[in-house]
Amino acid sequence: MPTDRRRFLAGGAGLALAGTGPLGLAAPALAQPAGARVLKFIPQSDVTVTDPIITTAYVTRHHGYLIWDTLYGFDEDFNPQPQMAEGHKVEEDGKRVTITLRQGLKWHDGAAVTAKDCIASIRRWAARDALGQVLMARTDALEAPDDRSIVFRLKQPFPMLFSALGKPSTPVCFMMPERIAQTDPNQPIREMIGSGPFRWKADERVPGSRAVYERFADYVPRAEGTASWTAGPKRVNLDRIEWHVIPDASTAANALANGEMDWWEQPTADLQPTLRRNRNVVMEIPDPTGLCAIARFNHLHPPFNNPAIRRALLGAVVQGDYMTSVIGTDRSLWKDGNGFFPPGTPLANEAGMEALNSPRDMEKVKRDLAVAGYKGEKVVLIAASDFPSLNALAQVGNDMLTKAGMNVEFVSTDWGSVVQRRASREPVERGGWSMFFTFWAGLDMINPGVSQSLRGNGQQAWFGWPTMPRMEELRNAWFDAPDLDAQKKVAQEIQQLAFQEVPYLPLGQYFQATAYRRNISGVPKGFPMFWSVQKTA
Amino acid sequence: MFAYAIRRIVATIPVMAVVALFVFSLLYISPGDPAAVIAGDQATPQDVERIRASLGLDRPYLVRFGEWVWNIVRGDLGTSIFTNLPVSTMIAQRIEPTLSLMVITLFLAIGIAVPMGVVAAWKQGTWIDRAVMGFAVLGFSVPVFVVGYLLAYVFALELDWLPVQGYTPFSRGMWPWFQNLILPAVALGGVYIALIARITRATMLEVLQQDYIRTARAKGVGQSGILFLHALKNAAVPIVTVVGIGVALLIGGAVVTESVFAIPGLGRLTVDAILRRDYPVIQGVILLFSFVYVLVNLLIDLLYTLFDPRIRY
Numbered sequence: 001m002p003t004d005r006r007r008f009l010a011g012g013a014g015l016a017l018a019g020t021g022p023l024g025l026a027a028p029a030l031a032q033p034a035g036a037r038v039l040k041f042i043p044q045s046d047v048t049v050t051d052p053i054i055t056t057a058y059v060t061r062h063h064g065y066l067i068w069d070t071l072y073g074f075d076e077d078f079n080p081q082p083q084m085a086e087g088h089k090v091e092e093d094g095k096r097v098t099i100t101l102r103q104g105l106k107w108h109d110g111a112a113v114t115a116k117d118c119i120a121s122i123r124r125w126a127a128r129d130a131l132g133q134v135l136m137a138r139t140d141a142l143e144a145p146d147d148r149s150i151v152f153r154l155k156q157p158f159p160m161l162f163s164a165l166g167k168p169s170t171p172v173c174f175m176m177p178e179r180i181a182q183t184d185p186n187q188p189i190r191e192m193i194g195s196g197p198f199r200w201k202a203d204e205r206v207p208g209s210r211a212v213y214e215r216f217a218d219y220v221p222r223a224e225g226t227a228s229w230t231a232g233p234k235r236v237n238l239d240r241i242e243w244h245v246i247p248d249a250s251t252a253a254n255a256l257a258n259g260e261m262d263w264w265e266q267p268t269a270d271l272q273p274t275l276r277r278n279r280n281v282v283m284e285i286p287d288p289t290g291l292c293a294i295a296r297f298n299h300l301h302p303p304f305n306n307p308a309i310r311r312a313l314l315g316a317v318v319q320g321d322y323m324t325s326v327i328g329t330d331r332s333l334w335k336d337g338n339g340f341f342p343p344g345t346p347l348a349n350e351a352g353m354e355a356l357n358s359p360r361d362m363e364k365v366k367r368d369l370a371v372a373g374y375k376g377e378k379v380v381l382i383a384a385s386d387f388p389s390l391n392a393l394a395q396v397g398n399d400m401l402t403k404a405g406m407n408v409e410f411v412s413t414d415w416g417s418v419v420q421r422r423a424s425r426e427p428v429e430r431g432g433w434s435m436f437f438t439f440w441a442g443l444d445m446i447n448p449g450v451s452q453s454l455r456g457n458g459q460q461a462w463f464g465w466p467t468m469p470r471m472e473e474l475r476n477a478w479f480d481a482p483d484l485d486a487q488k489k490v491a492q493e494i495q496q497l498a499f500q501e502v503p504y505l506p507l508g509q510y511f512q513a514t515a516y517r518r519n520i521s522g523v524p525k526g527f528p529m530f531w532s533v534q535k536t537a
Numbered sequence: 538m539f540a541y542a543i544r545r546i547v548a549t550i551p552v553m554a555v556v557a558l559f560v561f562s563l564l565y566i567s568p569g570d571p572a573a574v575i576a577g578d579q580a581t582p583q584d585v586e587r588i589r590a591s592l593g594l595d596r597p598y599l600v601r602f603g604e605w606v607w608n609i610v611r612g613d614l615g616t617s618i619f620t621n622l623p624v625s626t627m628i629a630q631r632i633e634p635t636l637s638l639m640v641i642t643l644f645l646a647i648g649i650a651v652p653m654g655v656v657a658a659w660k661q662g663t664w665i666d667r668a669v670m671g672f673a674v675l676g677f678s679v680p681v682f683v684v685g686y687l688l689a690y691v692f693a694l695e696l697d698w699l700p701v702q703g704y705t706p707f708s709r710g711m712w713p714w715f716q717n718l719i720l721p722a723v724a725l726g727g728v729y730i731a732l733i734a735r736i737t738r739a740t741m742l743e744v745l746q747q748d749y750i751r752t753a754r755a756k757g758v759g760q761s762g763i764l765f766l767h768a769l770k771n772a773a774v775p776i777v778t779v780v781g782i783g784v785a786l787l788i789g790g791a792v793v794t795e796s797v798f799a800i801p802g803l804g805r806l807t808v809d810a811i812l813r814r815d816y817p818v819i820q821g822v823i824l825l826f827s828f829v830y831v832l833v834n835l836l837i838d839l840l841y842t843l844f845d846p847r848i849r850y
């Protein structure tokens with residue numbers, strides 16, 4: 001019998017090794033270039049969806065900028081600059097715009113980039129993007145008279161054209177080969193072929209765990225200028241970038257501290273003090289537009305279908321409370337006094353800000369709610385308990401509404417359930433909702449063209465479905481504004497109106513730090529981009 | 538016994554059918570929407586609706602269930618909604634780390650726990666017995682993630698002996714592979730060691746009271762011979778039973794351990810799939826786990842005959 005047991009154990013070990021070894025299940029191929037040319041990066045989450053057009057997820061945008069390029073980039077002053085485009089010509093009083101592609105651009109499969117590819121890409125992107133839809137609605141024809149020329153024949157001049165093509169807010173207008181760009185805009189693409197500075201290593205992809213990008217040897221950076229956000233020459237100093245998904249924040253911090261990883265995109269607030277004390281780690285705020293937190297109302301049902309009730313709650317908002325709950329007491333990491341455009345961006349203004357900046361008085365809020373006609377209707381607040389920052393916002397919001405005397409039902413669930421429930425247009429007694437909390441990157445609120453939560457197109461609007469015809473008129477006026485001064489005037493009117501209609505409550509702006517090892521340099525401002533990053537051994 | 542094994546394997550089919558029905562129905566009624574996750578936070582409701590329709594998620598329950606079952610019968614576990622990869626491919630990518638972790642944990646746990654339990658029974662009532670039982674209580678009480686963090690802090694950050702996280706495939710060398718699994722296996726093995734050590738001690742105590750042990754002593758058999766040849770062999774059936782039941786513990790523990798040590802295994806695949814409502818992946822992984830559990834139990838039943846020849850099927 002002992003002999004049988006030994007045989008059994010030996011067999012078990014053999015089975016285990018066969019299952020884990022080269023004769024067992026296939027392991028992804030792994031190349032091992034020199035350490036200084038390989039960057040190990042911990043993204044905010046996995047690239048769950050790899051098609052940057054079908055989703056608005058930020059992590060997919062960052063993945064997108066590695067693989068695909070754009071006709072125009074955005075510099076740090078928020079101005080569009082030619083990127084794949086060599087330049088452009090505006091004729092016929094702004095109704096004909098010809099964009100010329102740079103020479104020598106290639107796709108990762110070796111084919112040349114042509115104007116036809118770009119037109120198919122623009123069309124697919126425009127089907128998914130709000131600004132793109134405005135652009136196409138104002139376009140009579142989009143033509144490719146030759147391989148390098150893209151011609152827009154416009155119904156009327158559209159000053160925002162280059163901004164639309166270059167904006168980094170999601171979805172970004174990435175250029176793809178025509179055969180890929182012809183994919184249904186509601187179906188994800190299957191091939192990751194771009195003309196960007198890095199190639200996708202499909203053979204090394206492990207969904208949920210790892211994504212790998214390899215330098216594209218045939219990438220042609222712009223010859224002139226300096227890299228600034230998504231504009232300027234994209235000069236690559238790395239051979240390979242590995243994204244390692246580490247879902248546990250403590251493990252990610254330890255991996256960075258131990259030198260197993262080079263860069264952690266979003267260290268959590270509680271671990272930032274520890275990382276700051278580490279001499280081998282640098283922490284900084286990369287995106288000056290930050291993240292803007294909001295409380296979104298459901299405008300279809302009581303009580304928040306009443307603008308006076310929404311307005312009354314502006315008096316209860318203490319942005320500092322919300323921001324402290326999300327990012328802590330360090331004032332360098334958040335700003336209050338945040339209106340409907342992110343502080344520090346061109347359209348930020350003071351119109352109507354007294355609604356948020358005046359002294360807070362909860363008794364007055366209660367009186368205003370009563371005058372507005374609030375009769376104790378149930379407020380269903382849906383909160384994502386698995387998303388720490390959103391959960392913190394919801395907890396403070398719950399407290400605020402309760403103190404204001406509202407009848408709150410706090411529904412704590414996971415984010416996946418929140419995104420499903422918020423799509424319901426039913427009243428609360430039939431599974432609907434009244435309010436949820438989220439945040440937007442400042443870049444996605446930077447102007448009325450990209451700001452989804454400012455739209456007032458009713459049933460077609462973002463979740464909450466506010467109907468604000470005047471807001472839509474002002475948005476169109478902003479598109480037609482010929483210069484920045486004219487745009488600023490319209491933005492002031494928009495903000496004034498927003499304080500009357502209150503499509504959502506602005507809860508403050510906070511800044512997400514990023515952390516990387518001291519041997520890394522050239523980390524760009526904005527979101528994670530990798531073309532100017534250098535690593536020393 | 539061969540006929541018995543065949544009968545048991547055939548009997549897994551209705552079990553798997555019930556599991557399949559249960560899993561599919563549970564996911565169907567649970568809240569969440571993969572289309573909303575794909576579209577992203579900034580997408581409009583219209584975008585989400587269009588994606589839902591294009592994925593076929595708006596079709597009736599029976600149609601979707603029928604299609605899924607038909608595909609499984611043909612050996613197709615389906616395709617991930619998010620990655621567009623076959624579920625079988627995703628499982629194949631992830632099974633090596635989980636299998637490695639479980640095998641190492643199993644060997645570690647049995648290698649430590651069985652001698653511990655035997656010694657504790659032999660030294661019943663002494664400080665050794667109390668120390669072993671104290672360790673067992675600790676193993677039961679301290680959560681896997683706490684042990685994981687402590688181990689990572691001491692052995693990776695302070696001593697710099699082992700990596701904090703990650704997994705290296707076996708194909709890249711045995712030591713790199715093993716190095717990444719030491720801390721996770723120790724963290725995961727704690728509960729398992731405690732469980733096996735306790736059951737070994739209890740069973741051994743019972744066996745050591747038997748007449749044949751007294752006879753063996755009278756015949757002059759040495760202490761180690763009595764413990765490991767006579768007593769342990771007869772105590773093996775309950776121990777093997779617990780080892781088998783513990784596989785479920787390992788599967789559950791692997792989910793936490795893989796997250797703490799960033800190991801790209803089936804546990805993390807399951808959690809990720811649940812969070813984003815990737816239904817085909819959840820269904821495929823749960824089916825696999827159920828199948829493995831049924832097979833392990835079958836294996837344990839067959840092992841009984843090795844340890845106790847009186848058992849016949």
